[in-house]
Amino acid sequence: TPDVRPLVAGNWKMNGTRSSLDQIKAISEGVRGGLYSKVDALICPPATLLYVATALCTDSPLSIGAQDCHQNASGAHTGDISAEMIADCFGTYVIVGHSERRTDHDEDDALVRAKAEAAHAADLTAIICIGETEEQRRKGETLDVLKRQLAGSIPDGANAARTVIAYEPVWAIGTGLTPTVADVEEAHAFMRRELSERFGEQGSTMRILYGGSVKPSNAKELMAVSNVDGALIGGASLKAEDFLAIYRVY
Ligand code: PEP
Secondary structure, three states, X not given: OOOOOOEEEEEOOOOOOHXXXXXXXXXXXXHOOOOOOOOEEEEEOXXXXXXXXXXXXXXXXXXXXXXXXXXXXXXXXXXXXXXXXXXXXXXXXXXXXXXXXXXXXXXXXXXXXXXXXXXXXXXXXXXXXXXXXXXXXXXXXXXXHHHHHHHHHOOOOOOOOOEEEEEOOHHHOOOOOOOOHHHHHHHHHHHHHHHHHHHOHHHHHOEEEEEOOOOHHHHXXXXXXXXXXXXXXXXXXXXXXXXXXXXXXX
């Protein structure tokens, strides 16, 4: 998208211990120096590594974020973390509505929207994930699903600076399968129209990432699709070398 700074983001999911901090260090060094400064880079490690990861990235262009937050600011919610806690650890982004959260924890669009609102209240950038299941695609429901998820998951006051959309077909996550370039193009063009209609100029410049089995070998082709403003990367973000190879397609 013209005038939009792409974002290459890694989601480590429930992977990573202190020994993985070497990978964060290597990624931080790999994006340092401004050589590729047209692109933003982000890693979302598990919450246990958040604070130490941000401490490693002081003065680095690599941003650190979390993988989820609770919709409330504080209180009796054992095991959850708030957006404010993420900000307190110097995290600047949070993923909300990842399909694994939607499935494992029964999260629906209304909850995802509330989480995005909590993220915005803490001045975090919310990466709001949407995407159709295999069955929905087979039935030809993809665009209807995206329309419904966009309408339900994004807060009304969302702006391009603090909101990123990640289109992740559920059947492409962790499977090695990716949609065709034509399918990605159709989905992203559709989302762009929906966002522009609802949010005007903010919607025209809101970043829309593609996610689902992005690898060094297919990143160039996928990132070149119009209205694809970067990637959300699971498996391939765990190794600095792979993450940086994707980052460098820009
Ligand atoms: C993800 O979890 O957001 C993801 C896209 O995973 P993978 O790249 O492993 O398919």
